[in-house]
Amino acid sequence: MIRRLSQARERGIPEATVARLPLYLRALNGMAERGLATVSSEDLAVAAGVNSAKLRKDLSHLGSYGTRGVGYDVEYLIYQISRELGLTQDWAVAIVGVGNLGRALANYGGFVSRGFRVAALLDADPEVVGDHIAGLNVEHIDELEAVIRRRGVSIVVLATPAVAAQQVADRVVAAGVTSILNFAPVVLSVPEGVDIRKVDLSIELQILAFHEQRKADRMTGGPAMAEEWPEAVDL
Amino acid sequence: MIRRLSQARERGIPEATVARLPLYLRALNGMAERGLATVSSEDLAVAAGVNSAKLRKDLSHLGSYGTRGVGYDVEYLIYQISRELGLTQDWAVAIVGVGNLGRALANYGGFVSRGFRVAALLDADPEVVGDHIAGLNVEHIDELEAVIRRRGVSIVVLATPAVAAQQVADRVVAAGVTSILNFAPVVLSVPEGVDIRKVDLSIELQILAFHEQRKADRMTGGPAMAEEWPEAVDL
DNA sequence: CTCACTTTGTGCATCGGTTCACAAAAGGAC
DNA sequence: GTCCTTTTGTGAACCGATGCACAAAGTGAG
Numbered sequence: 199m200i201r202r203l204s205q206a207r208e209r210g211i212p213e214a215t216v217a218r219l220p221l222y223l224r225a226l227n228g229m230a231e232r233g234l235a236t237v238s239s240e241d242l243a244v245a246a247g248v249n250s251a252k253l254r255k256d257l258s259h260l261g262s263y264g265t266r267g268v269g270y271d272v273e274y275l276i277y278q279i280s281r282e283l284g285l286t287q288d289w290a291v292a293i294v295g296v297g298n299l300g301r302a303l304a305n306y307g308g309f310v311s312r313g314f315r316v317a318a319l320l321d322a323d324p325e326v327v328g329d330h331i332a333g334l335n336v337e338h339i340d341e342l343e344a345v346i347r348r349r350g351v352s353i354v355v356l357a358t359p360a361v362a363a364q365q366v367a368d369r370v371v372a373a374g375v376t377s378i379l380n381f382a383p384v385v386l387s388v389p390e391g392v393d394i395r396k397v398d399l400s401i402e403l404q405i406l407a408f409h410e411q412r413k414a415d416r417m418t419g420g421p422a423m424a425e426e427w428p429e430a431v432d433l
Numbered sequence: 434m435i436r437r438l439s440q441a442r443e444r445g446i447p448e449a450t451v452a453r454l455p456l457y458l459r460a461l462n463g464m465a466e467r468g469l470a471t472v473s474s475e476d477l478a479v480a481a482g483v484n485s486a487k488l489r490k491d492l493s494h495l496g497s498y499g500t501r502g503v504g505y506d507v508e509y510l511i512y513q514i515s516r517e518l519g520l521t522q523d524w525a526v527a528i529v530g531v532g533n534l535g536r537a538l539a540n541y542g543g544f545v546s547r548g549f550r551v552a553a554l555l556d557a558d559p560e561v562v563g564d565h566i567a568g569l570n571v572e573h574i575d576e577l578e579a580v581i582r583r584r585g586v587s588i589v590v591l592a593t594p595a596v597a598a599q600q601v602a603d604r605v606v607a608a609g610v611t612s613i614l615n616f617a618p619v620v621l622s623v624p625e626g627v628d629i630r631k632v633d634l635s636i637e638l639q640i641l642a643f644h645e646q647r648k649a650d651r652m653t654g655g656p657a658m659a660e661e662w663p664e665a666v667d668l
Numbered sequence: 669c670t671c672a673c674t675t676t677g678t679g680c681a682t683c684g685g686t687t688c689a690c691a692a693a694a695g696g697a698c
Numbered sequence: 699g700t701c702c703t704t705t706t707g708t709g710a711a712c713c714g715a716t717g718c719a720c721a722a723a724g725t726g727a728g
Contacts, residue, residue: 214715220639224618238675247620251678251717258677266676267724283639284646291638298540302533306634314638353641376648377641379634383459385482393644395637399541399614402630403526403549404455404518406588406612409628411519413611449685473705486687493707501706502694669728676723683716693706698699 211282215256221246222253223279230272238269285313292318292351294366295358296326296336299381303357304332317349322362339366346373353377360384446517450491454514456481457488461511473504520548527553527586529601530593531561531571534616538592539567552584557597574601581608588612595619 225245229237239257243250257263257270260282264270280286293300296319304319321327322339329336337345345351354370356363356378363382370378376392383398460480464472474492478485492498492505495517499505515521528535531554539554556562557574564571572580580586589605591598591613598617605613606623615621615631623629 212715216640216643217636219643220633220636221620223639225620239677240675245620247622249717250675251719252715254675254677255716262677264676265724266722267674267726269675282643284642285639287646289638289642289645298537302537303634305533313642314635352645353638377645379637379641385456385460385480387482391648393641395641397632397634397637398455399538399632400549401452401455402614402632403524403588404458404520405451406614406628406630407519407524407548408451408454408517410524410587410612411522413626447685474707475705484687486689487685489705489707490686497707499706500694501692502696502704504705672725672727674723674725676721678721679719681716681718684714686711686713688711689709691706691708693704695702695704697702 211259215259216283218246218248218252218256219279219283221248222256223276223283223285226272226276226279230276234272236265236269236271237275239264242270280312283313287313289314289353290317290349290351291315291353291355292320292345292349293355293357294320294339294342294370295356295362295382296321296323296329296331297357297359300355300357301331303355303381304334314353317351318345320345322358342366342369343373346370346375351375353379356380356382356386358382446494450494451518453481453483453487453491454518456483457491458511458514458518458520461507461514465507465511469507471500471504471506472510474499477505515547518548522548524549524588525552525584525586526550526588526590527555527580527584528590528592529555529574529577529605530591530597530617531556531558531564531566532592532594535590535592536566538590538616539569549588552586553580555580557593577601577604578608581605581610586610588614591615591617591621593617 222242225242226237228245239250239254243253246253254264257275260278263275263278291314293303293316296304300319300321304316316332316334319331319334319336320339320342321336324338327336327338346354352375354375354377356366358366360382363380363384364386367378367380367386367388371388371392378386378388378392378394380386380394380396381398383400386394388394457477460477461472463480464477474485474489478488481488489499492510495513498510498513526549528538528551531539535554535556539551551567551569554566554569554571555574555577556571559573562571562573581589587610589610589612591601593601595617598615598619599621602613602615602621602623606627611627613621613623613627613629615629616633618633618635621629
C-alpha cells in the first residue's frame with residue numbers, strides 16, 4: 199500500500215476542509231471503537247452530518263487514501279487525518295482567566311482528548327491564584343511569559359473578562375505564541391501570522407434569534423412593518 | 434427621515450451577513466457609550482474587524498440607513514440591527530445540563546445582554562437538582578416539556594454530556610423548540626426547520642493545531658515526509 | 669477471463685460571498 | 699447658486715466552496 203505525494207497533496211488544504219476534518223476524525227474514532235474496519239464515504243458522511251461528495255473531495259485533498267469498491271480503512275484514515283491536523287504531537291495549552299468559564303474549560307474532558315494537554319492556568323485575581331483546579335495550580339498572570347517559555351505553551355485560551363483580553367493577547371503574542379482561542383467578547387487585534395479563533399456565545403444566540411424571528415414572521419405573515427422609529431424608544 | 438421598504442429589503446439577508454450583524458451591534462454599543470453620534474463605515478469596520486466595503490454591503494441588506502458624506506447615525510443603526518436580529522423582543526432561554534459548562538453559561542453576564550433571559554436550568558442528576566445557580570432553581574429534566582411550555586422557552590442551550598444530547602434534543606424538538614445551541618460534541622440530527630448552532634471547543638483547538646503545525650513546518654522546511662505508516666503505531 | 673456491481677476521485681457548472689472601484693448623494697465653503 | 703470634499707450604495711469581476719454526475723478502479727461471482 200505504497201503512496202506517493204500525489205498531485206493533490208502539494209500543500210494547501212482549503213480552510214473549509216480543515217474545519218471539517220475534526221468532525222470526520224470524531225466520527226471515525228466512534229467507528230473504530232465499534233470495531234469497524236472500513237467505511238464508505240456515504241456512511242462516514244452521514245455520521246459526520248455532511249454530504250458524501252463533499253466528504254470525498256475533502257479527503258482527496260489529503261491524498262488518495264480510499265479503495266474504490268471498498269471504502270476507507272478506518273484506522274489508516276484516523277492516522278492520516280490526525281497527522282494532517284498535527285494531533286500526532288503533543289500541544290501544551292495555557293488557559294488564562296479562571297472564572298466560571300475557565301474552570302469549565304480546565305475540567306472539560308474532551309479538551310485533553312487527543313494531542314492537547316492543559317499545561318497551565320493563570321489568573322490576575324489573588325483570590326484564585328493558588329487554587330487547585332483539574333490537578334493544576336493556578337498561577338499569577340505575572341508568570342505568564344515565564345510559564346509559556348518553560349512549558350512550551352503554543353496555544354493559549356483566553357477566558358478573561360473582555361477588558362483584559364487585548365492586553366493579555368499582546369503579552370502572549372510578544373511571548374511568541376501564534377495561536378489563540380478567544381472566548382472574550384472583543385475583537386482582538388494581533389500582528390500578521392498570529393491565528394485567532396473566536397467563540398462567542400452571545401453572537402451564536404443572536405444568530406439563532408434572527409432565524410427564530412424569521413420563522414415566527416412566516417407564521418403570522420410577514421413582519422409588523424415597523425420600519426420607522428417607534429414613537430418612544432429607549433436610548 | 435422617511436424610508437420605504439427599498440428593493441434591497443424584500444426578505445433574504447445572506448447568512449454571512451447575519452453572522453456579522455452581532456459584531457457590528459457590539460461595536461456600535463461601545464460607540465454609543467462613548468457618546469459618538471455618527472460613525473463612518475470605515476471606522477465601524479475597523480472596530481468590528483472587517484473591511485469597510487463588506488460592512489457597507491452588509492448594512493445595505495437591511496436598508497439604506499446611512500447618509501452619504503456623513504456616515505451612520507449610531508443610535509438609529511443600533512435600533513435597526515437590533516430589530517433585524519429580533520433583539521427588541523425578549524427570548525426565554527433554557528440551559529440543559531448544569532455541569533461545569535452549564536454553570537459557567539448560567540453565570541455568564543453577556544448572555545443576558547440584550548434580549549436574552551435565562552428562564553430555566555435543568556439537569557438529570559438528583560445531586561444538582563434543587564441547587565441555586567445564578568438566581569435560578571435547577572429543575573429535574575423530567576420537567577423539561579412542562580418548563581418549556583410554561584415559560585415560553587424558544588431557545589435551548591445543550592450543555593449535557595455527549596451521550597445525552599441527542600435524546601434531549603429529540604424531546605426539546607418534540608416540545609416545539611426550533612432553535613438549539615449545542616455544546617455537546619456530537620452531530621445532532623433534527624427535523625427540517627429546526628436550527629442548530631454548534632460550539633465545539635475541541636474542534637477549534639484542532640483547527641488551531643493544524644495551522645500551528647503549518648507554521649512550524651514552514652520554519653523547518655516542509656513536513657518530515659512521513660507519508661507511510663510509522664513502523665509501530667499505537668492503534 | 670468476463671461481467672456485474674460497488675465506490676472512489678474529480679471535472680465542471682453553479683452558487684454565495686468578497687473586494688474593487690466608482691457614480692451618486694450629501695454637506696460645507698464661499 | 700457653484701465647487702470641492704466626504705462617504706455611501708452598488709455593479710461587476712473575482713474567488714472559493716458546493717454538489718452533480720460520471721469515468722476509473724477496485725471486488726467478487728461464475
